[in-house]
Amino acid sequence: MSQTSKLAPGHADPVSGPNAVDPGDYYRKVCHVPIPDQSGAKRPKIYGYAEPRICTPPLRALTPDTTLGYDVIEFARDALGVDLYPWQKVLLCRMLELLPDGSLRFRTAVVLIARQNGKSTLSQVLALWFMIVWGWPLVMGTAQDLETAEEVWQGAVDLVEEDEELSKLLKRVVKVNGKKALELNPQEPQGKVGKKTGPRYKVKAANRRAGRGFTGNLIMLDELREHQNWEAWGAITKTTMAQAEALILALSNAGDLTSIVLRYLRKMAHEAIGDPDGICEEIGAAGPSALDVADLTEDDEELDDDELADYEQDEDTLGLWEWSMAPGTDKRDRQGWAQSNPSLNWNPGFTERTIAAACKTDPEWVFRTEVGCQWSEGTLTGPFPPGAWDKGKNPVQTLDDGTIGVAEEHRIVPGSEVWAGVDQSHDRSMTYVAFGGFRADGKAQVEIVAARHGSDWVKGYLMDVKRRGRVKAVAGQSKGAPISPLMESLDADIEFTIPVVEWSGSDLTNGWADVFDSVRDVTVFHNPQPVLDTAAATAVVKVFSGGASIPDHRASPAEVAPLMAFTAVKWLMGRRVVAPPPPPPPPEALQTADTDFAADDVAQMGF
Missing domain, CATH: 3.40.50.300 (P-loop containing nucleotide triphosphate hydrolases)
Structure with a gap:
C-alpha cells in the first residue's frame, strides 16, 4: 500500500494529550496510509487508529534526524520483508525519539x-x-x-x-x-x-x-x-x-x-x-x-x-x-474498538465481525480488558464490602523531610509492644511477616514488615535485638498449611524465646471473622502496601458447611499470604488470655483431737 499524506478518518490529528507536539508532515507521510476506497459499501469498514489515544508527547517534530523509528521501518521493509501496520510505525517513531545529543530519550x-x-x-x-x-x-x-x-x-x-x-x-x-x-x-x-x-x-x-x-x-x-x-x-x-x-x-x-x-x-x-x-x-x-x-x-x-x-x-x-477505549465508552462502540485495536481491518483476518462476536459472548469486563484494553480496578471484587478496605488505609503525605510516607499519628507507637503473624505462599516460595500494635490514639494497626524468599530467615529476623524485646507472641497456621512446619519448628526451638501460639481449627475462622468485622467497621488500620492491598482486594474465600470461612490460597488470583499474616496478628491482638489459677496453698497438718484417726473415717468427711 503506497504511503501518502492522506490520513484515515479519525487519524487526521496525530497530536495526543494537552502537551503534545505536532510530529510533522514527514511523520504523517511515512506513518499513515490511506483508507481503501469503500464507495458503494453498505457499511464502510472501520480501521484501527494509528495514533495512541494517550501518549507521552514528543519534544519536537519527528524526522529522520530526531528519531530512529524511520530506520527501523525501512529495515523491516527492505531487510526483513515486513510491511508494518500504521500503528507500529507510529510507535517506533515516537518510542525511538532522540535527544539533541543523539541519545535515546x-x-x-x-x-x-x-x-x-x-x-x-x-x-x-x-x-x-x-x-x-x-x-x-x-x-x-x-x-x-x-x-x-x-x-x-x-x-x-x-x-x-x-x-x-x-x-x-x-x-x-x-x-x-x-x-x-x-x-x-x-x-x-x-x-x-x-x-x-x-x-x-x-x-x-x-x-x-x-x-x-x-x-x-x-x-x-x-x-x-x-x-x-x-x-x-x-x-x-x-x-x-x-x-x-x-x-x-x-x-x-x-x-x-x-x-x-x-x-x-x-x-x-x-x-x-x-x-x-x-x-x-x-x-x-x-x-x-x-x-x-x-x-x-x-x-x-x-x-x-x-x-x-x-x-x-x-x-x-x-x-x-x-x-485503549476511553473511560465510559459503551462496549458496543465501534470507534472505541478502533481506538484499542489499531490493527483492526489493516490485518485482513482481524475484522469488526471478530470483535462483535466477542462483544456478544464475553462477560463485560473480560471484553473490556481483553479487547477494549480498559482497566478493572477490582473495586467490586474481593472478600470485603466495596470500599471498606480503603477506609482503613492510612493517608500518604509529604513529610517534613520531603519523603512520602504516613504521619506519626498513623504509626504504631515506636518501641511499643507488638504481635507477629507469619504466613507462606501456597508454593512455599515467599514468607510474610506482619506486626500489629496500637497507635497513640489507641487504635489497632497491622502492617507487613518483611517478605522474603524461603523461611529460614524468619527466626533470625524475629530474634534480632532490634525486634525481640518488642514481640510479645507470634502465630501462624499451626496445621495443614505451608507455614505449619515452620511454626512447629519455632515452637520446638529452645533458642527461639518468643511464645508461639497455636492457631488452628475454629480459631482460624474466628480470626477471619474478626478481621472481616474490623475492616467493615474500620476498627483496624493499615498502611498502603501493594502486596497487602492486592491480597485484600482479590482474595477468594472458602466457605465451610457451617458458614465459617477463610481465604483460600489456591483459589485466589493473587497471593493471599500477606492477608493471612495480617489475620494471624489481628487474632493474636484480640485473643483473650486466661490467667492460670493461682497454685494451691501448701498442705497443712490435719489438726484433730484424736491422734489415732482411722483411715476408714476419711469417708465420713464428705470428700
Whole structure:
C-alpha cells in the first residue's frame, strides 16, 4: 500500500494529550496510509487508529534526524520483508525519539494495546534491528510464561534463517530448553555500544532470577500486567544499569488491581501528561517500597536513599503509548474498538465481525480488558464490602523531610509492644511477616514488615535485638498449611524465646471473622502496601458447611499470604488470655483431737 499524506478518518490529528507536539508532515507521510476506497459499501469498514489515544508527547517534530523509528521501518521493509501496520510505525517513531545529543530519550517504554494486534512482530523487528544495525550486544526477551517469550524469539530466528542475506550473519541458534539463544557473528556496528563479540538474543522466564549475571541493552517484557510483585522487574531491568544506552520495552494489555508494576508505571506516565483519564487521584503511588527493595537486594541491612533511588522510575525517561477505549465508552462502540485495536481491518483476518462476536459472548469486563484494553480496578471484587478496605488505609503525605510516607499519628507507637503473624505462599516460595500494635490514639494497626524468599530467615529476623524485646507472641497456621512446619519448628526451638501460639481449627475462622468485622467497621488500620492491598482486594474465600470461612490460597488470583499474616496478628491482638489459677496453698497438718484417726473415717468427711 503506497504511503501518502492522506490520513484515515479519525487519524487526521496525530497530536495526543494537552502537551503534545505536532510530529510533522514527514511523520504523517511515512506513518499513515490511506483508507481503501469503500464507495458503494453498505457499511464502510472501520480501521484501527494509528495514533495512541494517550501518549507521552514528543519534544519536537519527528524526522529522520530526531528519531530512529524511520530506520527501523525501512529495515523491516527492505531487510526483513515486513510491511508494518500504521500503528507500529507510529510507535517506533515516537518510542525511538532522540535527544539533541543523539541519545535515546526513553529508557523505559510502556505500550498498552489489546491482544492480537501485532506486538510480537514489533518485538521481533525491534530486536533484530538493535542487534544487526545498532550492534547492541544483548537482547533479552521475557514473559511470565516462558513459552510465550520463546514463541517471539522463534519468530525472530525464522526471519534470520529464511533470508539469504541475513542468514550469512548467523553464528548459531541454541535451542536447548532454558538456554535458547540467537547468536550473530561479530560485526561493525553503527551504534555506540557495539562489541567484537556477536550480538545475542536470549529468552528468560519473568522471575527473580531472570537476567541475573547478564548485562543487557534491550529488555523486552511481554504481558507486564502479570507482574504481581517487583521480583522479576527488579531482577531483569537492573541488567541495564551499567549501560549508557539501553531500552526496557514493556508490552501489555490492560491490567487490574493485581498488576502492581504496570499500574505504577502507567500512573506515573499519566501524571506526567496531565492525568487525561483522571486516574491519579483514584490510585495512589504504588512503586517499590523499601520492603520490596530489601528483598530484591537480598540484604538485611538498612537501605539508604541512594539505594532506594535506583529502583524508582525516572519520569523524564519513561514513555507511555496507550491504545485503549476511553473511560465510559459503551462496549458496543465501534470507534472505541478502533481506538484499542489499531490493527483492526489493516490485518485482513482481524475484522469488526471478530470483535462483535466477542462483544456478544464475553462477560463485560473480560471484553473490556481483553479487547477494549480498559482497566478493572477490582473495586467490586474481593472478600470485603466495596470500599471498606480503603477506609482503613492510612493517608500518604509529604513529610517534613520531603519523603512520602504516613504521619506519626498513623504509626504504631515506636518501641511499643507488638504481635507477629507469619504466613507462606501456597508454593512455599515467599514468607510474610506482619506486626500489629496500637497507635497513640489507641487504635489497632497491622502492617507487613518483611517478605522474603524461603523461611529460614524468619527466626533470625524475629530474634534480632532490634525486634525481640518488642514481640510479645507470634502465630501462624499451626496445621495443614505451608507455614505449619515452620511454626512447629519455632515452637520446638529452645533458642527461639518468643511464645508461639497455636492457631488452628475454629480459631482460624474466628480470626477471619474478626478481621472481616474490623475492616467493615474500620476498627483496624493499615498502611498502603501493594502486596497487602492486592491480597485484600482479590482474595477468594472458602466457605465451610457451617458458614465459617477463610481465604483460600489456591483459589485466589493473587497471593493471599500477606492477608493471612495480617489475620494471624489481628487474632493474636484480640485473643483473650486466661490467667492460670493461682497454685494451691501448701498442705497443712490435719489438726484433730484424736491422734489415732482411722483411715476408714476419711469417708465420713464428705470428700
